Amino acid sequence: MNSSAHNMTRRRLLQTAAAGSFLGPALIQGAEAPGSGFAAASTSGSLRAGFAIDDVRVRLYSPQVTEPVKLVMLADTHLFRDDERGAPFREYSGRMAKAYNQTKHFRTLQPTQPEACFEETIQTAQKEHAAAALLVGDIVSFPSEAAIEWVQSRLAPLNVPWRYTAGNHDWHYEGLPGTSADLRKEWSEKRLLPLHQGANPLMSALDVGGVRVVMLDNSTYEILPEQLAFFKAQVATGKPLVLMVHIPLYAPGRPVGFGCGHPAWGAKVDKGFTIERRPPWRQEGHTAVTLEFHREVFAAPNLLGVFAGHTHKASLDVLHGIPQIVAGANATGAHLIIEVLYPPTV
Numbered sequence: 001m002n003s004s005a006h007n008m009t010r011r012r013l014l015q016t017a018a019a020g021s022f023l024g025p026a027l028i029q030g031a032e033a034p035g036s037g038f039a040a041a042s043t044s045g046s047l048r049a050g051f052a053i054d055d056v057r058v059r060l061y062s063p064q065v066t067e068p069v070k071l072v073m074l075a076d077t078h079l080f081r082d083d084e085r086g087a088p089f090r091e092y093s094g095r096m097a098k099a100y101n102q103t104k105h106f107r108t109l110q111p112t113q114p115e116a117c118f119e120e121t122i123q124t125a126q127k128e129h130a131a132a133a134l135l136v137g138d139i140v141s142f143p144s145e146a147a148i149e150w151v152q153s154r155l156a157p158l159n160v161p162w163r164y165t166a167g168n169h170d171w172h173y174e175g176l177p178g179t180s181a182d183l184r185k186e187w188s189e190k191r192l193l194p195l196h197q198g199a200n201p202l203m204s205a206l207d208v209g210g211v212r213v214v215m216l217d218n219s220t221y222e223i224l225p226e227q228l229a230f231f232k233a234q235v236a237t238g239k240p241l242v243l244m245v246h247i248p249l250y251a252p253g254r255p256v257g258f259g260c261g262h263p264a265w266g267a268k269v270d271k272g273f274t275i276e277r278r279p280p281w282r283q284e285g286h287t288a289v290t291l292e293f294h295r296e297v298f299a300a301p302n303l304l305g306v307f308a309g310h311t312h313k314a315s316l317d318v319l320h321g322i323p324q325i326v327a328g329a330n331a332t333g334a335h336l337i338i339e340v341l342y343p344p345t346v
């Protein structure tokens, strides 16, 4: 895309976003600057006052945010380090252990690999003085103790708080029997707990400055009733929210990879279960709870944005004025630097 076409596309996106941002019921009056055009957004009830994307940098504007907040988000590192403790599981880890041994750096296109990319992103979080680093699933390709310990060792000296939510590979040894929900529970407890640092693995929230970061595990593609209730409670606080989920939420025109809430999701369209050696997706499609969650997310007046991974492809959708931004795979070094800012007055 040439630069003028790119600018036009971006302008259109911003116009769409700005138009959408004025929708939604009244909730909270934000901090207002007299005479500011953006103050109108807060008086009309929305905490959203547009957004912008430049490469990996995302700016979310909200009249409710008086102090800028900066977050670094990454997903899909697909670390595969393993040692003799993983030997009994080789039958279940073999395919994914080979999947991302060498990658191409998302910027330089030179050969690299997931550990180097993860370290580079962690350094970025440090250099950017991020208020938090958010690890949004598929950090490992299977729940190897060696890989999880390596992640902990790299994060321990980090001068930035970090939070984690799981992806569908983090807890999956391919071919082990059990439902996705049961396997997630089992391997979260056996291996992933240190990454959760005491937080509930299924749902947690973190206040960073004036922004509440909501981490929800949708790595089975489904949302549980307690997660829906948790999300509604976060919306009810009226605080500016950002939502982190591994699997993107359905957006019109997207394939079932944007599978959380996709109307066609279900066993009939599941092409991956044989190769991933897992049970097929649910015969009847999504649960009513998952579909309700999807509706609630894109009706939330104080939700500034949804961030996800899983597809390994950077993308943007805007639903009811709410941007959903998918990060490229951190296995290639991709990540997002998210700033939440008071809207500019000029």
Ligand SMILES: [Fe+2]
Pocket: 138, 167, 168, 169, 246, 309, 310, 311
């Ligand atoms: Fe994934």
